[in-house]
Amino acid sequence: MTTEDLVARDLASVWHPFTQHSRWADDRPLVIDRAEGMYLIDTDGNRYLDAIASLWVNVHGHAVPEIDDAIRRQLGRLDHTTFLGLTHEPGIVLAEKLLATAPGGADRRATRVFYAGDGASAVEAAIKMAFQAKAQNGEDRPLYLHVAEGYHGDTLGAVSVGGIELFHHTYRPILLDTVMISSPGVRSPGQSAADRAIEVVAEARALMEVQGHRVCAVVVEPMVQAAGGMLTHDAEFLRGMRALADQHGAYLVADEVxxxxxxxxxxxAVEHAGVVPDLITCGKGLTAGYLPLSAVLATEEIYEAFLGTSDSGRTFFHGHSYTANPLCAAAAIANLDLMADRDTVGRAARLGERIGELTAGLAAYDGVSEIRRIGTMTGIEVRSVGERTGFEICQRARDRGVLIRPLGDVVVLMPPLALGDDDLDLLVGTVETCIREVVG
Ligand SMILES: Cc1ncc(COP(=O)(O)O)c(C=O)c1O
Known part of the structure; x- marks a missing residue:
């Protein structure tokens, strides 16, 4: 099958996510055929550095022998079975490994793992858990407090606690009841991140004084609102939200997808602020970018709110056909083992610092308004010079063999955590050239 044939058949039958199909054909769709390490290879044999980590999921690169083997071994043993009313080793082992990494303090720590599929379905489960736990403890709390510019996925519960106008306003008439505070990552000119955090916490405090008794959960993206444009904020914001949730008897949901x-x-990310949430969602990198699996980490207090007799109605009536799929769990176990063996988190911290050093020079360009970064998550905001400035920069990078994806006019760099020095040089050098060409 030629590339042209595949593109024509795609155009005839496929509907892509977050894609304006009236532009799709003109945007020269890439047809990816295979992957090796940090590179995706198209049907014409062109190689592209996967500098967006296949949408923020990839950790060690592609075709990692240890993860490939773990999935193959699991395939030879058990492909899938329901997790409703029975269990299996990969699901158990992964829960133990995840909990061993979970942040905790003297009075609060995650002790239970509930599996879901994609990030949005973990968020969906977490916000239902928060409401139901409060209700079963005798508290009527039908509201969520959430943050403007937030993004938690595309199912209706997740959209309800989102705050990106472009994505979410259409659905407002059919969403849950919420109260929204301003984004701690959107500062007025000259305002420091610390001052902005204090300002938004004060706004939240005022809202909670009125509505706090009806709020079951405060839902945040810790340290950075990613899809909102890599909007980083001061750790004081998270600490403030933790304190407010405690003061008003609400749970803190940290969406760490x-x-x-x-x-x-x-x-x-909550470790940057020394905050321990009541519920943590994760997904994306959990299987190193191989398979869809997400999870909610919950405290014992929340778990216990669901205990009762079979007919008490206190069960968490929530699950999916593929909950805790053993192949996904095997990939995730292999990923966490590799991360521990290779100190991937330490490497990610160093990679982030290197990205910071290499991109610092871009701030001098007139066309670059701000560079925001935490760890490896980097957003370079450029001044708009047309309808799709960020997109134009990314298309040019793609023509030079580097795959990145913008969020509006924010050029996002989010490479696999194991990216090496040469590939990082290629990434930053290419992005610099393309930014210079498009916005100067
Ligand atoms: C913070 C956050 N939560 C949830 C999601 C949704 O995850 P998924 O796309 O896997 O449903 C995303 C996706 O970008 C995210 O950034």
Whole structure:
């Protein structure tokens, strides 16, 4: 099959996510055929550095022998069975390994893992858990407090606690009841991140004084609102939200789908603030970018709110056909083992610092308005010079063999955590050239 044939058949039958199909054909779709290490290879044999980590999921690169073998071994033993009413070794082992990494303090620590599929379905489970746990403890709390510019996925519960106008406003009439605070990552000119954190926490405090008794959960993306444009914020924001949730008897949900599993240079982003959430969601990098698997890490207090007799109605009536799929769990176990063996989190922290050093010079360009980064998660905001400035920069990078994807006019660099020095030089050099060409 030629590339032209495949593109024509795609155009005739496929509907892609987050894609404006009236532009799709003109945007010269790439047809990816295979992958090796940090590179994706198209059907014409062109190689592309996967500098967006296949949408923020890849950890060690592609075709990693240890993960390939783990999946193959699992395939030879058990492909899939339901997790409703029975269990299996990969599901158990992965839960233990995840909990061993979870942040915890003297009074709060995750002790239970609930599996889901994609990031959005983990968020969906977490916000249902928060509401139901409170209800079963006799508290009527039908509200969520969430943050403008937030993104938690595309199912309706996750959209309800989101705050990106472009993605979410259409659905407002059919969403859950929420109260939204301003983004701690959107500062006025000259305002420091610390001052902005204090300002937004004060806004949240005022809202909670009125509505706090009805809020079951405060939902945040810790340290960086990723899809909102890599909007980083001061750790004081997270500490403030933790304190407010405690004060008003609400749970704190940390959505670590993007930030978790090392992406910010710590295993969990909440570690930057020394905050322990009641519920943590993770996904994306959990299987190193191989297979869809996400999870909610919950405290014992929340878990216990669901205990009762079979007819008590206290069960968490929530699950999926493929909950805890053994192949996904095997990939995740192999990933966590590799991360421990290779100190991938430490390497990610160093990679992040190197990205910071190499991109610092870009700030001098007139066309670059701000560079934001935590760990390896980097956003380079450029001044708009047309309808799709960020996209134009990324298309040029693609023509030079580097795959990145913008968020509006923010050029995002989010490479696999194991990216080597030469590939990093290629990435930053290419991005610099393309930014210079498009915005000067
Ligand atoms: C913070 C956060 N939560 C949830 C999601 C949704 O994850 P998924 O696309 O796997 O449903 C994303 C995706 O980018 C995310 O960044």
């Amino acid at each position: 993007a930030t978790g599993i090392g992406r910010t240079g710590t295993m969990w």
